[in-house]
Amino acid sequence: xxxxxxxxFHTIDEKGRITFPARLREIFGEKYGRKVVLTNWAEYVLLxxxxxxxxxxxxxxxHSLIDRQTREFHRYFISGAVxxxxxxxxxxxxxxxxxxxGRLEKEIALVGMVKTIEIWNRELFDGHLSQTAxxxxxxxxSIAERLGF
Numbered sequence: 001x002x003x004x005x006x007x008x009f010h011t012i013d014e015k016g017r018i019t020f021p022a023r024l025r026e027i028f029g030e031k032y033g034r035k036v037v038l039t040n041w042a043e044y045v046l047l048x049x050x051x052x053x054x055x056x057x058x059x060x061x062x063h064s065l066i067d068r069q070t071r072e073f074h075r076y077f078i079s080g081a082v083x084x085x086x087x088x089x090x091x092x093x094x095x096x097x098x099x100x101x102g103r104l105e106k107e108i109a110l111v112g113m114v115k116t117i118e119i120w121n122r123e124l125f126d127g128h129l130s131q132t133a134x135x136x137x138x139x140x141x142s143i144a145e146r147l148g149f
Contacts, residue, residue, distance in 0.1 A: 002027045004112035009122060012104050017091040024110065024117065025090045038098055039081040043124050045094060045102040047117040053081070094119070 008021045020028075028034065032049035039046050048056065060078060063070040082095050094104060107122035120128075 002031050003114045004117050005114065006112045008110040008112075010108055010110060011106055012094065012099070012108050016094045016096065016099050016104075017087075018094060018108065018110070018119070020086070020090045020092065021110070024112070028086065028090075034086040036084050036086070036092070037081050038084050038092075038094060038119075039077055040098060040101040041077065041118075043102070043120070043128070044111075045098045045104065045119040047092075047119055049115070050083070052115050 004024065004027060006023065008024070010018060010021070012018050028036075028049070032051055035050040037048045037050060037053040039048070057078070060070075060074065065071050065074070080098070080101075082098065084092055084095075086092050094102075098104075102119060103121040103124060104119065105121065109118075109120040109122050109125040111118040111120060111125065
């Protein structure tokens with residue numbers, strides 16, 4: 001199974017377009033096609049292939065909107081979603097509101113997360129990765145157990 005993995009450091013142009021690296025393009029070509037969904041999450045923009053997004057929406061739809069946490073999740077995550085399509089040069093236009101949310105100005109990091117890709121401001125990503133590295137030993141045992149290692 002092809003999965004998104006690795007870290008790729010690129011730039012976003014003045015129009016808000018990101019050219020995707022060859023390895024990520026291969027996975028989209030093999031498995032997903034050119035249609036994706038972008039949405040806000042934490043300090044970054046989350047890219048979800050359209051087929052994977054449909055799974056998220058189907059699961060989200062099974063929860064009652066009477067529940068406040070469900071409404072808040074929908075309001076933040078689902079309502080922030082924008083359908084996007086890679087152009088012929090495998091560039092993706094990030095809408096202005098999402099560029100603002102992720103502080104995507106010039107230097108960016110594309111971070112493969114198996115089924116999704118995180119799009120980070122490079123400086124924020126470097127800081128977050130340093131913080132994670134400092135505490136990774138504390139969480140490895142419980143993560144390994146949950147993954148069945």
